[in-house]
Amino acid sequence: MPPRLVLHEDPVSGNCYKIRLTAAHVDVPLERRAYDILKGETRTSAFLGEVDAGGRIPVLQIGDDFLPESNAACVYLAHGSALIPADRFDHADMLRWMFWEQYSHEPNVATLRFWRRYVGEGALSEAQAALLPAKKAAGRAALAQMDAHLSRADWMAAGRFTLADIALYAYTHVAGEGGFDLAAYPNVQRWLDRVAAQPGHVLFE
Structure with a gap:
């Protein structure tokens, strides 16, 4: 069974958008959890302790694992697809x-x-x-x-x-x-x- 994928994001962020766009191109469903960075929602003790110690988004949650950095998340989602050249x-x-x-x-x-x-x-x-x-x-x-x-x-x-x-x-x-x-x-x-x-x-x- 594929792991549960949750995108921790601020929807206005282009870095978060690129992950949603990659998921759409490879037809992989994502759950989405929104945070407002202007309100400090990624600086709470809960976020820092559970999602990303650096207080940054996006973070792609893969089951119980958390993968920060937008381009790394895109590579994970697109693994084995035509979006990543084999050459x-x-x-x-x-x-x-x-x-x-x-x-x-x-x-x-x-x-x-x-x-x-x-x-x-x-x-x-x-x-x-x-x-x-x-x-x-x-x-x-x-x-x-x-x-x-x-x-x-x-x-x-x-x-x-x-x-x-x-x-x-x-x-x-x-x-x-x-x-x-x-x-x-x-x-x-x-x-x-x-x-x-x-x-x-x-x-x-």
Whole structure:
């Protein structure tokens, strides 16, 4: 019998969305347990003691085990599916883009979306406000790198739809909420349409 899968999430998070999107593409049902990070619901003693000691989401609960980190959860769900290339290089290239998403893309594109939509630039701390120019520049650079890559390929890795596309789609398709003009990246826009047209696609709630 397959283990019970529970996604501990904040539904407004793109990192949580990518797990739901992966599950939809591989037709794996998830139970969902919502938390509001702005209300500190992932900082309670119960959450820290039972779900994740770091107080972060998403966390995929697999039976009695808890797996943090969104891309790790996506890999777990997609194991053995067409979303993960079997070819050794293609597999590594998929992972390369997933690592890049968490290092170069998400810290800038996602952070600015969160600050603008959910915190408000006027409510940022002095330290956060000082980071705005650098994060805007780094976010634009990440989107430009994607656009250049997608000028030569329809997909991020392996010449087809993989977890790399899911990982990058989550925050790229809402980059406008962070103040990024996606019209400046036409290849990214066409790729977003291709991802959204894939069978099994579900919308960000």
